[in-house]
Amino acid sequence: MSNKRVYTFGNGKAEGRSDMKNLLGGKGANLAEMNLIGVPVPAGFTITTDTCTEYNEMGREKMVGLLRSEVKEAMKKVEATMNMEFGSKDNPLLVSVRSGARVSMPGMMDTVLNLGMNDESVLAIAKKAGNDRFAWDSYRRFVQMYGDVVLGMKPESKEDIDPFEQIMDEVKEAKGVENDTDLDVDDLKDLVVKFKAAVKKVTGHDFPVDPWEQLWGAVAAVFDSWMNPRAIYYRQINQIPAEWGTAVNVQAMVFGNMGDNSGTGVAFTRDAATGENIFNGEYLINAQGEDVVAGVRTPQQITKEGSLRWAKLAKVSEEDRATKFPSLEEAMPLAYAELFDVQEKLENYFKDMQDLEFTIQDGKLWMLQTRNGKRTAAAMVKIAMDMLREGMIDEKTAVLRQEPNKLDELLHPVFDMDAMVKANVLATGLPASPGAATGQLVFHADEAGKFPVTILARIETSPEDLEGMDIARGILTARGGMTSHAAVVARGMGKCCVSGAGECKIDAKARTLAAGGMTFKEGDWISLNGSTGDIYEGKIATKDPELSGDFGEIMELADKFRKIDVRTNAETERDAKVAREFGAQGIGLCRTEHMFFEGERLVRMREMILSDDEAGRRIALDKLLPIQRQDFKDVLNTMIGFPVTIRLLDPPLHEFVPHEKENQESMAKEMGVSVDVIKKKVEDLHEFNPMLGHRGCRLGNTYPEITEMQARAILEAALELKAEGKPTFPEIMIPLVGTVKELKMQEKIVRDIADQVFKEKGDKVDYMVGTMIEIPRAALTADEIAEVAQFFSFGTNDLTQMTFGYSRDDAGKFLPVYLKQGILKNDPFQVLDQEGVGQLVHTGIERGRKTNPILKVGICGEHGGEPSSVEFCVKAGMNYVSCSPFRVPIARLAAAQASLR
Numbered sequence: 001m002s003n004k005r006v007y008t009f010g011n012g013k014a015e016g017r018s019d020m021k022n023l024l025g026g027k028g029a030n031l032a033e034m035n036l037i038g039v040p041v042p043a044g045f046t047i048t049t050d051t052c053t054e055y056n057e058m059g060r061e062k063m064v065g066l067l068r069s070e071v072k073e074a075m076k077k078v079e080a081t082m083n084m085e086f087g088s089k090d091n092p093l094l095v096s097v098r099s100g101a102r103v104s105m106p107g108m109m110d111t112v113l114n115l116g117m118n119d120e121s122v123l124a125i126a127k128k129a130g131n132d133r134f135a136w137d138s139y140r141r142f143v144q145m146y147g148d149v150v151l152g153m154k155p156e157s158k159e160d161i162d163p164f165e166q167i168m169d170e171v172k173e174a175k176g177v178e179n180d181t182d183l184d185v186d187d188l189k190d191l192v193v194k195f196k197a198a199v200k201k202v203t204g205h206d207f208p209v210d211p212w213e214q215l216w217g218a219v220a221a222v223f224d225s226w227m228n229p230r231a232i233y234y235r236q237i238n239q240i241p242a243e244w245g246t247a248v249n250v251q252a253m254v255f256g257n258m259g260d261n262s263g264t265g266v267a268f269t270r271d272a273a274t275g276e277n278i279f280n281g282e283y284l285i286n287a288q289g290e291d292v293v294a295g296v297r298t299p300q301q302i303t304k305e306g307s308l309r310w311a312k313l314a315k316v317s318e319e320d321r322a323t324k325f326p327s328l329e330e331a332m333p334l335a336y337a338e339l340f341d342v343q344e345k346l347e348n349y350f351k352d353m354q355d356l357e358f359t360i361q362d363g364k365l366w367m368l369q370t371r372n373g374k375r376t377a378a379a380m381v382k383i384a385m386d387m388l389r390e391g392m393i394d395e396k397t398a399v400l401r402q403e404p405n406k407l408d409e410l411l412h413p414v415f416d417m418d419a420m421v422k423a424n425v426l427a428t429g430l431p432a433s434p435g436a437a438t439g440q441l442v443f444h445a446d447e448a449g450k451f452p453v454t455i456l457a458r459i460e461t462s463p464e465d466l467e468g469m470d471i472a473r474g475i476l477t478a479r480g481g482m483t484s485h486a487a488v489v490a491r492g493m494g495k496c497c498v499s500g501a502g503e504c505k506i507d508a509k510a511r512t513l514a515a516g517g518m519t520f521k522e523g524d525w526i527s528l529n530g531s532t533g534d535i536y537e538g539k540i541a542t543k544d545p546e547l548s549g550d551f552g553e554i555m556e557l558a559d560k561f562r563k564i565d566v567r568t569n570a571e572t573e574r575d576a577k578v579a580r581e582f583g584a585q586g587i588g589l590c591r592t593e594h595m596f597f598e599g600e601r602l603v604r605m606r607e608m609i610l611s612d613d614e615a616g617r618r619i620a621l622d623k624l625l626p627i628q629r630q631d632f633k634d635v636l637n638t639m640i641g642f643p644v645t646i647r648l649l650d651p652p653l654h655e656f657v658p659h660e661k662e663n664q665e666s667m668a669k670e671m672g673v674s675v676d677v678i679k680k681k682v683e684d685l686h687e688f689n690p691m692l693g694h695r696g697c698r699l700g701n702t703y704p705e706i707t708e709m710q711a712r713a714i715l716e717a718a719l720e721l722k723a724e725g726k727p728t729f730p731e732i733m734i735p736l737v738g739t740v741k742e743l744k745m746q747e748k749i750v751r752d753i754a755d756q757v758f759k760e761k762g763d764k765v766d767y768m769v770g771t772m773i774e775i776p777r778a779a780l781t782a783d784e785i786a787e788v789a790q791f792f793s794f795g796t797n798d799l800t801q802m803t804f805g806y807s808r809d810d811a812g813k814f815l816p817v818y819l820k821q822g823i824l825k826n827d828p829f830q831v832l833d834q835e836g837v838g839q840l841v842h843t844g845i846e847r848g849r850k851t852n853p854i855l856k857v858g859i860c861g862e863h864g865g866e867p868s869s870v871e872f873c874v875k876a877g878m879n880y881v882s883c884s885p886f887r888v889p890i891a892r893l894a895a896a897q898a899s900l901r
């Protein structure tokens with residue numbers, strides 16, 4: 001820790017720089033840098049983030065003691081630059097006190113402006129500016145802000161009324177005016193008196209008059225704000241360490257509220273929504289601080305072009321626009337011209353889209369903040385590609401600028417912006433699965449095909465609705481959360497879904513939906529936004545995702561730097577096709593159990609399960625063989641030339657038998673046996689802990705005929721395709737292996753069958769036999785296992801379950817609490833636990849490659865599409881990651897970034 005706690009800036013000089021964000025916070029570092037490159041910034045100084053940490057340890061008294069002389073020195077410099085004096089009665093310098101962490105944190109302390117004012121200085125300021133109204137407006141703002149932020153006058157909850165707002169409303173009402181700009185000097189003087197009285201009443205103390213006392217109070221309040229519950233919560237969900245601390249920026253005030261030749265605003269160097277290279281923003285004349293974002297008046301556009309566009313949308317006549325809401329370009333052309341130059345300079349300098357805050361005091365422009373602007377996914381892609389083409393950034397930077405998770409927004413249809421203007425929101429549910437959908441209402445899954453494009457509205461969905469969900473364009477449910485059946489299935493399908501829309505009354509029998517005071521019948525049009533949860537009346541035009549253009553180019557660039565393959569988890573032809581379009585290089589996990597859950601397959605499966613002996617099972621399996629062969633052929637056919645990892649049967653058999661009386665009866669009828677037989681069988685299959693029970697290769701080793709059938713189906717399918725001139729590369733994967741013997745037994749069955757099949761058909765295909773690594777023991781004995789396995793695929797779902805000892809199905813009860821208490825940083829089923837589970841992955845790879853140097857290694861758990869986990873896999877030396885189809889582009893990008901870092 002350096003002993004220097006205060007860094008000054010001003011007048012083209014600065015002790016800090018933009019690469020000192022850790023010490024000075026983002027705001028402070030960039031204020032310094034702007035000074036260095038000749039952008040006009042009011043002088044000031046930054047107290048370091050390390051001081052915040054000291055403050056938290058030693059408390060206010062000691063911290064002030066440590067800081068006092070450095071701050072006084074720094075203040076002298078500011079005074080010299082501004083030619084004013086902090087605390088002076090005749091020529092008072094006013095300052096702002098602003099927080100600023102390394103990364104911007106909404107919910108931290110609000111800014112205090114005009115600090116240093118009291119009953120004496122207000123007179124001097126009025127005199128010097130020749131403007132009483134301005135001086136008293138600044139004073140009342142100061143008492144209000146300082147009262148709220150430092151003295152704790154601001155109510156904790158939004159429902160409670162801010163005492164200052166209340167007084168303000170009363171004064172405006174008594175006077176019969178709407179805007180604060182309509183108040184005159186006497187009103188403002190009145191406000192100051194009333195505000196101070198309110199402070200005294202609530203806090204029991206007089207409002208502090210000594211500017212230095214005010215300053216230390218504000219500095220301490222900024223540091224305290226680092227530990228306020230909102231900030232702590234924000235840090236928790238964004239994984240920001242508490243040790244970072246916040247910096248404090250103290251800066252000479254410039255005034256946007258000095259009259260009609262002054263103003264304040266925010267601007268973006270490019271369009272943050274679309275990414276277009278258009279300078280834009282909003283400002284207010286005769287206003288201060290955050291009036292623009294706070295919505296105290298209707299903000300005006302900065303450019304004339306933007307202003308014209310705004311007027312059209314807001315239906316404001318050209319005359320009103322030009323007189324009441326002129327653009328900055330028209331109202332203050334000189335200041336605008338300077339702002340335009342500055343924004344260009346800042347973007348060129350920081351080489352990224354900038355989000356700017358500025359104030360114009362009596363025609364003179366001052367910059368108060370610049371930072372890389374937040375943007376939509378579309379803008380993220382476009383801005384990076386445009387800047388690459390403009391020669392501003394290189395290819396690597398363009399790839400590293402992308403936030404992989406954000407790409408999700410781009411892979412689904414969106415509403416047409418123009419069509420959205422008139423859209424009427426009926427209700428809002430949970431944004432369960434992104435994308436936009438418009439269609440005609442249906443209320444039953446089996447009626448999803450009743451109209452060409454439909455929205456399926458259900459109270460909640462169940463597995464029987466699967467096919468209907470697939471047909472519908474979008475899904476709306478009244479019940480269920482983000483992890484409800486509808487939500488999970490829809491995300492898997494990449495289909496728009498709004499779940500848990502409690503305001504919607506859905507009556508499936510009457511086929512009606514009531515929402516937003518309207519009632520809709522079957523066939524009526526509604527629209528859903530699965531990214532926001534909004535439900536709209538009527539038909540709204542949607543646009544398909546644009547997968548070529550800039551998006552395509554950025555993905556190509558990513559592939560250029562990517563060193564490992566990205567495959568997909570898919571078991572249907574449809575999913576596999578989608579994944580291919582998204583650039584998947586094979587299938588990393590094809591689950592075979594999904595192929596047995598419906599129609600004829602389920603009947604045959606149940607027949608097999610019901611059989612008491614091998615002979616009976618073989619009869620049922622023989623009937624399953626052609627069905628399986630066709631399934632595999634379809635899947636392999638979508639991945640010609642690419643590897644496809646097919647996992648043999650994995651789940652406990654009881655998942656295939658019915659548990660409800662009604663279904664047991666129909667199954668009995670189907671099978672031609674008595675209900676009691678079914679009941680008995682279901683009871684036999686009951687397990688106390690099925691996840692740790694008779695499943696995975698334990699099935700194949702107790703019923704080898706299942707493995708035989710599946711191996712045969714796979715290899716026959718591959719041979720048929722080969723005969724059609726289509727090369728395939730099946731990789732047969734044995735699940736849930738814990739000991740090498742388990743694998744050896746299964747491997748022998750597969751190899752024997754392969755020899756048989758190849759002999760029968762007089763032809764061969766290349767294939768591999770490998771295993772999932774999902775039991776800790778398998779990772780620990782990977783050296784032995786790799787002597788048999790040709791590949792490892794880390795099944796990190798089960799591996800996480802067994803390493804933590806958390807049941808995946810029951811963890812929902814305590815994981816949220818653990819996350820909130822900070823016992824866990826992340827849900828380990830979503831973000832790979834690199835510290836614990838990661839060790840098993842490292843060990844598994846290292847020991848496996850020791851005995852089998854050409855061992856192929858991948859991951860097929862949920863983690864294969866999560867950026868930080870992908871980065872881990874790249875570093876661990878895997879050959880590929882595999883994830884659900886809609887996460888393929890995200891994984892491609894994350895893998896490229898991992899290689900670049």
Ligand code: ADP
Pocket residue numbers: 042095096097098099110111113251252253254255256264265288289290357358359368369
């Ligand atoms: P936030 O982090 O919430 O954006 P800031 O510290 O940037 O808060 O302050 C908010 C606004 O207050 C700024 O955008 C600017 O308009 C105003 N402001 C801050 N400091 C000054 C100053 N020295 N002079 C004039 N206005 C200021």
Ligand code: MG
Pocket residue numbers: 109110111290
């Ligand atoms: Mg703020």
Ligand code: MG
Pocket residue numbers: 357369
């Ligand atoms: Mg700001």
